Amino acid sequence: MEPIRWIRAGFLIDGRGGEIQENVWLRIISGRVDEILGPNSLETHPREPEKRSTDDPGILDLSEYTILPGLIDSHLHLFMSGAGNTQIREKQLNAGFDEMKPTLARHLKQLVACGVVAARDGGDYGGYAHRYRSECVESDPIPVYLRTAGKAWRKPGRYGKLIGRPPLDGESLAEAVSRTAAGVDHVKIVNSGLNSLSEFGKETPPQFDSTELREGVRAAHDRGLRVMIHCNGTVPVQIAVEAGCDSIEHGFFMGPDNLKRMADRGAVWVPTAVTMKAYSERLPPESPEAEIAHRNFDHQVEQIRLARELGVTVAVGTDAGSLGVHHGIAVKQELKILTKAGYSVSKAIACATANGARLLDLNELGTLQTGKAATWVAAKGHPQDLPDSLKSIRLFISGRETKKDPSCGEGPNHL
Numbered sequence: 001m002e003p004i005r006w007i008r009a010g011f012l013i014d015g016r017g018g019e020i021q022e023n024v025w026l027r028i029i030s031g032r033v034d035e036i037l038g039p040n041s042l043e044t045h046p047r048e049p050e051k052r053s054t055d056d057p058g059i060l061d062l063s064e065y066t067i068l069p070g071l072i073d074s075h076l077h078l079f080m081s082g083a084g085n086t087q088i089r090e091k092q093l094n095a096g097f098d099e100m101k102p103t104l105a106r107h108l109k110q111l112v113a114c115g116v117v118a119a120r121d122g123g124d125y126g127g128y129a130h131r132y133r134s135e136c137v138e139s140d141p142i143p144v145y146l147r148t149a150g151k152a153w154r155k156p157g158r159y160g161k162l163i164g165r166p167p168l169d170g171e172s173l174a175e176a177v178s179r180t181a182a183g184v185d186h187v188k189i190v191n192s193g194l195n196s197l198s199e200f201g202k203e204t205p206p207q208f209d210s211t212e213l214r215e216g217v218r219a220a221h222d223r224g225l226r227v228m229i230h231c232n233g234t235v236p237v238q239i240a241v242e243a244g245c246d247s248i249e250h251g252f253f254m255g256p257d258n259l260k261r262m263a264d265r266g267a268v269w270v271p272t273a274v275t276m277k278a279y280s281e282r283l284p285p286e287s288p289e290a291e292i293a294h295r296n297f298d299h300q301v302e303q304i305r306l307a308r309e310l311g312v313t314v315a316v317g318t319d320a321g322s323l324g325v326h327h328g329i330a331v332k333q334e335l336k337i338l339t340k341a342g343y344s345v346s347k348a349i350a351c352a353t354a355n356g357a358r359l360l361d362l363n364e365l366g367t368l369q370t371g372k373a374a375t376w377v378a379a380k381g382h383p384q385d386l387p388d389s390l391k392s393i394r395l396f397i398s399g400r401e402t403k404k405d406p407s408c409g410e411g412p413n414h415l
């Protein structure tokens with residue numbers, strides 16, 4: 001088959017959060033974007049792609065589509081599905097690596113079906129996502145850049161058993177972080193509990209004090225690894241931001257002072273608001289827990305609105321694997337929440353592309369610009385149809401269309 005040379009796109013969202021361009025041509029050479037032409041530059045352009053017939057095998061006509069960079073989920077747990085069935089969840093929490101492999105592969109396929117080309121894993125008790133990436137991805141090539149933490153670090157006796165382990169007896173967090181498994185891409189630390197579903201806004205104490213956490217973050221940075229910190233509530237978030245973490249995960253009820261702190265320090269926020277929306281929809285309607293989940297969600301939307309006003313860098317992460325949060329489709333759902341919080345379509349997409357690529361240190365991805373990978377999602381229709389139009393997409397990796405996967409939706413209800 002002829003390599004694709006020119007792409008004709010109805011609309012281009014380049015991932016940087018600026019104006020959406022209409023009627024754009026992209027020239028692709030060796031899997032990269034070589035040139036982008038808007039309507040004004042076409043007439044004077046020496047190669048005049050528009051005068052060529054659209055039957056030309058060197059032209060791909062996506063004039064009925066909006067194209068955008070491949071999506072990035074900056075927080076998920078590949079070992080869990082979002083299935084609500086307790087037996088499945090139990091099984092996923094006890095399975096060995098071999099039993100888990102098909103599940104991990106299926107979740108990666110779900111990501112591809114929804115146009116997600118890169119993901120940052122937030123850890124699992126067995127380090128399975130990391131092991132899968134290290135051992136299996138080459139024999140089963142799925143075009144998702146997976147960034148893994150292995151197992152997260154937490155305080156003994158505190159929340160986080162499913163996703164990590166505590167330092168050894170007598171070992172400091174910094175010493176533990178220093179021996180984090182070789183080959184991981186980042187370090188994950190847990191510094192609070194979960195959000196209460198029985199008392200609105202109830203804060204849990206931080207797991208680590210400021211000195212422990214600062215030294216832990218420094219130990220990771222000394223190894224060249226970035227740090228993602230799970231934390232909710234004012235004190236746990238303040239300690240994490242002041243410790244110099246690269247990203248705050250969840251950050252429910254962190255409050256405006258922490259948002260200002262994050263804007264000042266350039267820490268990235270990954271709000272994972274979709275988790276609380278999923279809870280509010282899954283818990284028995286009219287139950288006090290469902291009502292609190294709803295209020296937690298609304299509160300987070302208001303925090304996201306404020307973060308936008310204050311200039312905090314937000315990256316889309318879904319915590320997929322959490323109850324009711326399914327791999328792939330959750331990115332579309334989180335994008336919808338950002339638009340609800342006042343983000344324009346272009347700025348919301350930037351959170352799921354350019355901002356994620358910077359956080360994951362994937363320089364080739366995140367924007368559609370000259371010199372970057374020709375990796376994009378084509379969603380039928382006008383940009384204003386986004387993010388809903390992401391439910392059925394075409395995905396192109398390095399200029400080539402991936403084979404059609406099942407449409408983007410909830411995963412099957414089995415391990």
Ligand SMILES: [Zn+2]
Nearest residue numbers: 076077122319
């Ligand atoms: Zn998580």
